[in-house]
Amino acid sequence: MNLDEFFVTGEPLIYAGMVSIVLVTSAMIFLLTYFKKWGWLWREWLTTVDHKKIGVMYILSALAMLFRGGVDALMMRVQLAFPDLNFLNAQHYNEIFTTHGTIMIIFMAMPFLIGLMNIIVPLQIGARDFAFPFVNALSFWSFFFGALLFNISFVIGGSPDAGWTSYTPLAGAAMNPGPGQNFYLLGLQLSGIGTLATGINLMVTILKMRAPGMKLFKMPIFSWSTLVTSFIIIFAFPILTVALALMTIDRIFGSQFFTLTGEGLPMMWANLFWMWGHPEVYIVILPAFGIFSEVIATFAKKRIFGYHAMVWSMILIAGLSFLVWVHHFFTMGAGAFVNSVFSVSTMLIAVPTGVKIFNWLGTLYKSKIQFTTPMMWALAFIPSFVIGGVTGVMLGMAAADYQFHNSYFLIAHFHYVLIAGTVFACFAGLEYWYPKMFGHKLNEKLGKLSFWLFVIGFHVTFLPQYFLGLDGMPRRLFDTAPEWFTLNFISTVGAFGMGAGFALFVFNIYYSYRTSQRETTGDSWDGRTLEWATPTPIPHYNFATLPTIRDIDAFVEMKKRNETTYDESKLKPIHMPNNSGQPFIMMALLFMASFALVFEWITLSVIFLVGVLIMMVIRSFDEDDGHHVEVEEIKETERSLRGL
Amino acid sequence: MSNQTKRIPTHHIIGFVLSILLTILAAWTTIGSDLSTNWIITIIMLLAVIQAGIQLIMFMHIVEPESKNGHVPWNMMFHGFVTASIVVAGSIFVMVYAF
Ligand code: HEM
Numbered sequence: 001m002n003l004d005e006f007f008v009t010g011e012p013l014i015y016a017g018m019v020s021i022v023l024v025t026s027a028m029i030f031l032l033t034y035f036k037k038w039g040w041l042w043r044e045w046l047t048t049v050d051h052k053k054i055g056v057m058y059i060l061s062a063l064a065m066l067f068r069g070g071v072d073a074l075m076m077r078v079q080l081a082f083p084d085l086n087f088l089n090a091q092h093y094n095e096i097f098t099t100h101g102t103i104m105i106i107f108m109a110m111p112f113l114i115g116l117m118n119i120i121v122p123l124q125i126g127a128r129d130f131a132f133p134f135v136n137a138l139s140f141w142s143f144f145f146g147a148l149l150f151n152i153s154f155v156i157g158g159s160p161d162a163g164w165t166s167y168t169p170l171a172g173a174a175m176n177p178g179p180g181q182n183f184y185l186l187g188l189q190l191s192g193i194g195t196l197a198t199g200i201n202l203m204v205t206i207l208k209m210r211a212p213g214m215k216l217f218k219m220p221i222f223s224w225s226t227l228v229t230s231f232i233i234i235f236a237f238p239i240l241t242v243a244l245a246l247m248t249i250d251r252i253f254g255s256q257f258f259t260l261t262g263e264g265l266p267m268m269w270a271n272l273f274w275m276w277g278h279p280e281v282y283i284v285i286l287p288a289f290g291i292f293s294e295v296i297a298t299f300a301k302k303r304i305f306g307y308h309a310m311v312w313s314m315i316l317i318a319g320l321s322f323l324v325w326v327h328h329f330f331t332m333g334a335g336a337f338v339n340s341v342f343s344v345s346t347m348l349i350a351v352p353t354g355v356k357i358f359n360w361l362g363t364l365y366k367s368k369i370q371f372t373t374p375m376m377w378a379l380a381f382i383p384s385f386v387i388g389g390v391t392g393v394m395l396g397m398a399a400a401d402y403q404f405h406n407s408y409f410l411i412a413h414f415h416y417v418l419i420a421g422t423v424f425a426c427f428a429g430l431e432y433w434y435p436k437m438f439g440h441k442l443n444e445k446l447g448k449l450s451f452w453l454f455v456i457g458f459h460v461t462f463l464p465q466y467f468l469g470l471d472g473m474p475r476r477l478f479d480t481a482p483e484w485f486t487l488n489f490i491s492t493v494g495a496f497g498m499g500a501g502f503a504l505f506v507f508n509i510y511y512s513y514r515t516s517q518r519e520t521t522g523d524s525w526d527g528r529t530l531e532w533a534t535p536t537p538i539p540h541y542n543f544a545t546l547p548t549i550r551d552i553d554a555f556v557e558m559k560k561r562n563e564t565t566y567d568e569s570k571l572k573p574i575h576m577p578n579n580s581g582q583p584f585i586m587m588a589l590l591f592m593a594s595f596a597l598v599f600e601w602i603t604l605s606v607i608f609l610v611g612v613l614i615m616m617v618i619r620s621f622d623e624d625d626g627h628h629v630e631v632e633e634i635k636e637t638e639r640s641l642r643g644l
Numbered sequence: 645m646s647n648q649t650k651r652i653p654t655h656h657i658i659g660f661v662l663s664i665l666l667t668i669l670a671a672w673t674t675i676g677s678d679l680s681t682n683w684i685i686t687i688i689m690l691l692a693v694i695q696a697g698i699q700l701i702m703f704m705h706i707v708e709p710e711s712k713n714g715h716v717p718w719n720m721m722f723h724g725f726v727t728a729s730i731v732v733a734g735s736i737f738v739m740v741y742a743f
């Protein structure tokens with residue numbers, strides 16, 4: 001293979017990308033060496049099994065992915081702003097919408113939410129870490145290397161270009177030769193290992209490690225949403241794993257599962273993909289619902305309205321989410337009966353979703369709302385998400401969907417639910433829990449400015465797209481027509497507004513680091529749930545002692561009784577896990593095996609796989625039982641943190 | 645915790661080896677053997693059931709005398725069956741008969 005087949009050549013934008021990658025990487029290497037931080041990086045971060053640090057790494061990576069996906073989005077919007085603009089050619093445009101969609105869903109939305117869960121769920125339920133801290137580190141590195149594998153495709157080997165849905169036969173070997181599509185398959189497969197493991201990990205943690213007295217129905221809503229989400233992950237992700245594996249075998253080893261020839265069933269890919277894909281959209285929205293519930297209860301200063309209805313509607317959504325997948329391919333031609341069945345189930349799923357809207361409204365009703373930035377995101381979410389949901393029901397009517405399908409109407413729908421739902425929630429959650437994570441709040445003024453830029457930009461971008469869709473503009477189009485010019489241009493302007501909002505959000509992180517007042521109490525917002533009972537910064541064992549939980553709003557109750565998470569009379573040594581470099585090494589080897597497989601270098605891939613196997617054997621015989629934090633040390637830490 | 649772990653995780657090793665063997669056997673049945681399609685389907689289904697059994701016994705602690713067999717994950721197993729049925733029956737409903 002020649003070097004010019006290995007590296008992508010001939011595109012000025014991609015050369016710019018290469019240059020910036022080289023510059024950023026060398027800058028990082030230089031800084032780490034100059035300030036002698038390599039040891040620190042390895043000891044404190046690469047080998048950590050602490051759920052709080054892993055969560056921070058998840059969120060940082062997700063922000064980087066939001067940046068990458070956002071640049072893709074802006075490039076697409078520039079190309080669509082004017083008819084016949086030759087900013088991106090057809091091939092490049094195909095690659096960019098593919099990487100944009102995949103990155104936003106798999107490498108931005110999910111990791112962002114999983115990052116927040118990592119940090120917050122153990123704190124909310126009174127656990128000292130995950131049930132399996134080692135596996136948690138493994139999950140993170142699997143996601144990280146999966147994302148890395150997918151992201152390097154645009155400079156090495158070429159990006160996948162068959163859409164984030166990668167429908168066969170287009171994505172098959174016959175019509176899509178070369179490594180591009182393999183990057184998609186193996187990048188997702190690699191990070192999927194981590195997602196599945198996290199699902200299991202979180203479920204066990206929540207079921208087995210709650211504080212004394214915290215029955216399931218006394219658990220905070222965010223933890224409930226996490227539990228339900230883990231459930232969906234555990235049952236939906238294996239379907240993706242199998243589908244990806246089948247397509248990989250098709251492409252690399254010449255089987256015929258999804259091919260046009262040899263009795264393959266190309267539409268079986270779509271079928272399997274959406275059996276995972278629809279549950280997946282609920283994987284990224286349920287935690288968002290959980291975050292908004294916490295934020296709204298805190299800043300309305302009321303207990304969440306209809307807690308039980310809230311929980312049951314989530315459980316119902318989780319069940320129904322496995323029964324609606326066909327609404328993504330009504331136009332496949334399965335026949336009226338099949339389509340009707342799935343039309344009805346799709347409309348059913350909107351009911352529990354609607355219930356939750358009324359729960360939030362009920363919580364807000366007659367409350368004294370405190371307009372902090374996280375609360376603003378939550379308030380903006382409600383009406384925006386309703387628009388997304390209502391248009392979803394329109395799409396759910398099979399007959400009408402023959403018109404809407406694959407038009408900009410669909411694009412507008414899912415951006416209304418994904419951005420107004422998931423992305424707003426990520427921002428709200430990050431701002432809300434920021435003081436708990438980093439010991440200071442984000443600046444409210446800048447926060448609100450970025451909020452307004454982003455929210456207004458969002459509506460300006462996507463509202464016109466409903467009308468473009470109704471006007472017949474198809475999705476995945478690289479060159480628009482003059483009659484769609486005005487709305488497209490407005491949409492592009494909005495997109496830059498969102499970009500500015502995001503830039504300001506990131507700048508705010510830096511600005512607040514320099515200027516914000518440091519937290520002293522640990523209870524930054526007059527919180528209601530257990531995470532706010534810990535001191536800030538949180539000691540690495542989280543809770544010195546655990547009070548008995550009596551109420552959904554555990555901390556409200558504790559404050560009334562003057563209880564804390566430090567009861568000197570109940571102190572015992574705390575058993576904590578040790579750091580380990582194994583997860584990082586194992587996943588780095590798996591990354592190299594996958595990379596070799598992308599280029600179909602089978603021998604090399606097998607060699608690295610043997611390396612992975614050796615790592616697994618080493619782990620199997622590992623007798624590391626962790627360490628104990630002694631009472632004296634706990635006393636010292638807690639006394640200094642609590643100023644006793 | 646530390647005093648009850650054995651030096652060599654026999655269960656896991658046997659389970660691991662068996663599951664790889666069964667996978668190879670299944671792959672051979674479909675690729676290498678010249679049995680009729682019906683036989684191939686029957687055999688790989690059978691192998692799949694055995695495979696699931698091995699997972700449950702060797703890795704998932706379904707029989708665990710120490711805890712009086714109290715850890716059978718009935719709930720998850722039930723939902724696993726439901727999901728599998730949805731995948732199989734749903735695919736047939738949607739893809740094969742295309743009502
Ligand atoms: C009120 C509940 C909802 C209903 C009834 C609904 C309905 C639909 C339907 C029928 C489609 C397919 C339309 C077509 O391809 O022609 C669709 C697409 C989509 N929906 Fe929804 N939806 C709902 C909520 C959500 C939520 C909460 C999310 C994610 C947060 C979401 C994300 C998506 C995505 C990503 C697609 C497009 C996938 C693609 O083709 O690339 N939806 N929705």
Ligand SMILES: [Cu+2]
Binds near residue numbers: 277281324325327
């Ligand atoms: Cu769907």
